[in-house]
Amino acid sequence: MAAPQTVEFTSMALLTHLLACVFGTGSWAALNGLWVELPLLVTELPEQWYLPSYITIIIQLANVGPLLVTLLHRFKPGLLSEVAIIYGVVAVGALACLLLAFLWGFTSPVAGEPHSTAFFGLAFCLALVDCTSSVTFLPFMARLQPRYVTTFFVGEGLSGFLPALIALAQGAGIARCVNITRITNVTTGNNTAEGSQFQMETQYLPANFSTLVFFLLLAAMMVICLVAFFFLTRLNITLHSLQEIPGDGPRLSGGGDSPRREKPASSDKGFHRADPEIAYSLAKFAFIYLLVAWVNSLTNGILPSVQAYSCLPYGNMAYHLSATLSSMANPLACTIAMFLPSRSLALLGVLSVAGTGFGAYNMAMAVMSPCPLLQHSAWGHAIIVISWVFFTGSLSYVKVMTGVILRSQSHSALVWYGAVEQLGSLTGALIMFPLVNVYSFFRSADYCSLQCPA
Structure with missing residues (x-):
């Protein structure tokens, strides 16, 4: 008699995993979309x-939210509903x-210069x-069993x-070097003759579909996230999965609460077992x-803020691949953390x-722009992407595992x-913005017209 209930529970649990995953896609999809579309937007x-550094500082100004x-959570707990805020x-x-x-693409003059105000x-x-x-x-996901947090x-x-x-399918920012012949007038004494000058220039290839379509697809992702959240809050499995979460755990305000421990849930069967019963010291x-x-x-x-400076000297393809493949590395790391x-x-x-070491290498290449290490070698192109x-x-x-650890508290x-x-x-962001935009510490590069030693 227990078999049908087990099958029903398993199917509902899988559905909740799916909804939790779709709900998670709405957390940073919009801003991640801006970053991967940058190779097209900057043209x-x-x-x-300068657009990446502007976006970075705008993101940090939004921390007012x-x-x-x-x-409000600290001083007026319960005043705002997390569910209402998420909606x-x-x-x-x-x-x-x-x-x-x-x-x-709408611009307007600011201090006499056109800027992308919209x-x-x-x-x-x-x-x-x-x-x-x-x-x-x-915090909303903390109401559910621990396995759903990893999902x-x-x-x-x-x-x-x-x-x-989507950006890979769009082919955003893909470029090629084209040899351009320019006709020049050469004056010798009283005679003027026409001459030709050869110059390599960057020619951006047309995208497979427009930026309008790209942002419409992002809007669709956000709508799907909203629908997933709607069903996530109403599924019976969600109500049955709600469990007691230690209320006040560690506080950064110096309160006297000691770290709480959570008992494992015997019914929690999924990708990995429930959070173990672990207490962490204040130092940890x-x-x-x-x-x-x-x-x-x-x-x-x-x-x-410096990804463009570190990758563009190696070519537009290197920048395109580093922007897209590094974004793909994020869910891969989350999947590894699940299993x-x-x-x-x-x-x-x-x-x-x-990770800091890899970041230091990327920063060093940005500082050396427009002539970084191994610029004319295929190894240099591969290393910067990797x-x-x-x-x-x-x-x-x-990031995933620190979140899982704190979920258990x-x-x-x-x-x-x-x-x-x-x-x-x-x-x-506050450290990087003046270095990029005020002091011009980093130099941009056009791969096709670079004059660097081989």
Whole structure:
């Protein structure tokens, strides 16, 4: 008699995994879409290769959203419903993507120079949505059994993978070098003769489909995320999966609460077992949150600002592949974390150091632009792409596992996870913006017209 119930439970559990994954895709899909579309946008918008640093600082300005949610959670718990906030931010994200499809190229003069005012304004709306998701989506998932949290992280990784796939199909920013012959007038004494001058120039190939279609597809992803969340909150399996979460866990405010421990749920059968009964000392909590801040400062603030500078000297194809394949490394790392989870803080520390090393190489190539190492070698092209992939993949694994660890402690720990995540991102962006936009520390490169020694 128990077999039909077991089959029904399994099918509902799989459906909940699917909904949790689709829900996770809406967390950062919009902003990830902006990043992978950059190779095309920079050829059309007046900011050109300064555009990544502008986007980075806009994202950090949007941290007012998670800051407000975190403060309300701390001082006015229960005032705002997480469910209502999620409905609101996802709906705003879908609307902003829809408007971006039609208004992204609109410019207006600012201080006498044309700027992408519509693009920046809508990008801020998308950043507000995605940044706020850090302190709302994951705390909501903490209401479910632990196995669904890892599935959510897979969906969060897909929020970069799916836009990257669309960008690959679009062929955004693919270029070739063309030999251009220019006719010049040469004056010798009283005689003027025509001469020819040969020059290599970059010619961008037309995309397979327009930016309008790309942003419409992003809007569709946000709508699908909204629908998945609607059903996720109403499935019977969700109601049956709700469990007691330690209420106040570790607080960064210095309160007297000690880390709580969660008992394993005997019914939790899935990709991996329920969270083990582990208590962490204050020093270990400080180390975990330090990892969260450092990893996110690198992946969300520091390195994205210089990806163009580190890759473009190797050619547009190298930049295109590094942007798309590194986005694909994120969900791959989340999938690995699902089947091979490790809560070893030593391992997470080692992976953080390794990811920092890859990030340091990427930064060094950006500093050396327009003439980085191995520029004229196929090895140089391959290494810069591989470095970006491993940088993203290793640090993505760290982000997933720190989230899983904090999930086992309390709902409040996950809210602080989101807050520290955004704080790290903000710090990285504030460091990089003046270096890129004010002091022009990095030099852009046109691969076809470079004059570097072989």
